[in-house]
Amino acid sequence: MHKGKGMKFVGDSRVTAERTSQIPKDYSEYPGRTEAFWPNFLLKEWLAGSVFLVGFLCLTLAHPSPLEGIADPTNAAYIPLPDWYFLFLYELLKYEFASGPYVIMGILVLPGLAFGALLLAPFLDNGPGRRPHQRPIAVIMMLLGLISVSWLTYASAAHVDWETRAEENKPIPPSSVEIDTEHEGYAFYEENCMSCHGGELEGGGAAPGLIGIDYSAEEIADIARNGINTMPADQFTGSDEDLEKLVDFIITTNEQAE
Known part of the structure; x- marks a missing residue:
């Protein structure tokens, strides 16, 4: 009888054919990748996000956002303004090419093209490098978007005295003063x-x-x-x-x- 003759081998799908090492792979062999996503890269992202969140919370405590009163539909003189993160769209609607008969251009076409371009940026420039000069298309599109939003927001908010506006429209608590209706005035x-x-x-x-x-x-x-x-x-x-x-x-x- 030859060796192995008549023997059967049963495979178990739960057991991998190749044994994987517990040591993280050397990512230096991949262009643009120098570390493992978990836990190295993700931990850095969490730390950066935590620092930003703590700084933002400290800013809101030191300088609270001015709030206005309850909306009054009977006040025809009140000029409503959107929240600060929509001021750039509000400013865009002041230009002739995005207002009046061309308002569809201002509310749908231009914002749609801008945000659509940012969504497509990673797919239009999918090179392996991670440095800015290695991703020119994505970097240029991001810089254009950042400059446009920053300038439109500044142009919209520069002429508004936010402190005075909040003071004039602050919530008025119910008066607990007894009005003297007998006073001659x-x-x-x-x-x-x-x-x-x-x-x-x-x-x-x-x-x-x-x-x-x-x-x-x-x-x-x-x-x-x-x-x-x-x-x-x-x-x-x-x-x-x-x-x-x-x-x-x-x-x-x-x-x-x-």
């Missing part, structure tokens, strides 16, 4: 001011609240006559004596609130 407030500043001086829409204001009697009288910010002049049409009573009512109400 209340009638003039009701006639000239209540429609904008509210029955409890809480403000509304474009008109700010009159509780907690830091104005003297002379300044309040001047504002009532000449206006301020979005408030037009000659809102108060009474006599100087009537104006004094109105100013005294506003100041007295603020003193009660302190």
Whole structure:
């Protein structure tokens, strides 16, 4: 009988034919790859992301974003603005080639081409190198996108005084001050001011609240006559004596609130 004759070998699919080594492969033989994705490369990405996240959280604590009040559909003078990460699209719609009869160009065609190009960049430039000069198409497209978004965002936000805007449209808490309707200046407030500043001086829409204001009697009288910010002049049409009573009512109400 010859050796091995009559013997049968049974294969088990759960056992690999080749034994793999536990030592990570030497990636130097692959162009552009110098380390294993797990855990070396991924750990570096996590560390970089953690540093950025901690820095961003510290920035939000040191300088909170200015918030505005609840939307008021009755305020026709209010100019809505998108969040900061959409300001570049908002600015794009101000140009003639992307607004008016060409608004489809501004809301669909141009953004679609830009974002589509960025999505296709890795496939258009799929060279093995990882250095910027080895990936010219992807790098140029990314730089164009970054410069365009940065410039449009800056152009849109540069003319807006965000602190003043937030102050003028800040949420007004419910007033806990008891309004003295028997005060001789209340009638003039009701006639000239209540429609904008509210029955409890809480403000509304474009008109700010009159509780907690830091104005003297002379300044309040001047504002009532000449206006301020979005408030037009000659809102108060009474006599100087009537104006004094109105100013005294506003100041007295603020003193009660302190």
